[in-house]
Amino acid sequence: MDSNDLKIFRAVAAEGNITKAAQTLGYVQSNVTARVQHLETEFGVPLFYRQRGMVLTAEGEKLLPYAEQILHLFEEAAKVMNKSSEPSGRLAIGSTHLTYSINIPEIFSEYHKKYPEVNLSLITAKTEDLITRILNFQLDGAFVKASVLEEKNFISELVYKEKLVLIASPEINDLQQLYKLPFLLNSVGCVNREMLMRYFNSQGIRDLTYIEFNSLDASINGVISGLGAAFVPEASIIRYEKAGLLRSFSVPEEYSLVYTYFIRNKNGVVTSAFSEFVRMIKESNDVNFIREDKI
Known part of the structure; x- marks a missing residue:
């Protein structure tokens, strides 16, 4: 098993379809199928049900969070070894549908113009789903809404009332x-x-x-x-x-x-891409945060 096998496994789990996963990864479909079968042979258990797509089995569900953590560590290692201070690489941000007071589209537009080398993405979901993605290292940061937010495994970078x-x-x-x-x-x-x-x-x-x-x-x-x-x-x-x-x-x-929190996993590496995104949020004229934690 290598990290590429886990990357393919994660993509198939996310897409629920071999063809879509191959397109997302830029791989040949037969290669994706072969690598999934190789993983199943190595573990000795089926990881997917193959009826109307690819649906994770109970064993596949168990493997997925470990795959996420392992791939996250590889990605973090690459970030740490990158000596360049210029923001680049992946930056995945999450937000609820009701984050009104923070003009995210405008900030994204400004950020992309300034740092085109950053692969920027925005995922919208409910607060509980975003928190789960942060804890599983699927997002670098997320805007979540709550009356009170208590969690030992992430850090609130900014809080807006x-x-x-x-x-x-x-x-x-x-x-x-x-x-x-x-x-x-x-x-x-x-x-x-x-x-x-x-x-x-x-x-x-x-x-x-x-x-x-x-x-x-x-x-x-x-x-x-x-x-x-x-x-x-x-x-x-x-x-x-x-x-x-x-x-x-x-x-x-x-x-x-209610409060909007911008959170990150406390065990994640703070990259220059992430730090610059936080700086842009702080400098937005439309946002008045009641707390700005140093990162």
């Missing part, structure tokens, strides 16, 4: 009217939704109607069109409220303050 507010159309004059509306919320697991549920419970509010909107812009536009109410970052609706398109309502801080 954000206030959530209830919003409804301008015709809604008070909270009692607002509570009667359908609520446009993200799916279960979203910190905004969890905070709102806590607030409703504190008020003894029950029997609400929910409509799932996994997009901040869609939720705001839904409120403007009169579809219902929503619980969103205050910074995201200021211009709409000034234009008279909606009305906002505050709730107590214990139910409205």
Whole structure:
């Protein structure tokens, strides 16, 4: 077994398909098939079910995190041995769908123009999925949202505080009217939704109607069109409220303050590419972090 076998195994597991994995890796399909079969022979167990694609067996599931760690160590060794201080190589960043206050597309664009040698990628997912990817060394860093974040295996490089507010159309004059509306919320697991549920419970509010909107812009536009109410970052609706398109309502801080953390695995190597990305975030005019930890 060598690192290339594990790289192929990881790609097939991610793509769920030999052909797609071969295309991703730039290999001949027959070579990918042969290397997977070689691994299975070496371990003496099947690693994939071969029905309608390639699905990991129980043994394959056990191997995957070890493969991730081994490949990560190879990648980290290459980074350490690279004497150049100019950012280059891979930089994989994760983010939730609701990281509104940090203008990630703009930062990515600026970063790519300045450091075209960096292979930059952005993965969007739920906070729990991003944390898992950070712990498994699949991401170099990630923006995650939470009311409180406690984990011994990663470091929060930056923390940004954000206030959530209830919003409804301008015709809604008070909270009692607002509570009667359908609520446009993200799916279960979203910190905004969890905070709102806590607030409703504190008020003894029950029997609400929910409509799932996994997009901040869609939720705001839904409120403007009169579809219902929503619980969103205050910074995201200021211009709409000034234009008279909606009305906002505050709730107590214990139910409205959430935090965006930029985290990394504490055992990962801090590369020049990563350090420069953090610097750009800090210098963004649209972002006011409440803590900046040295890296």
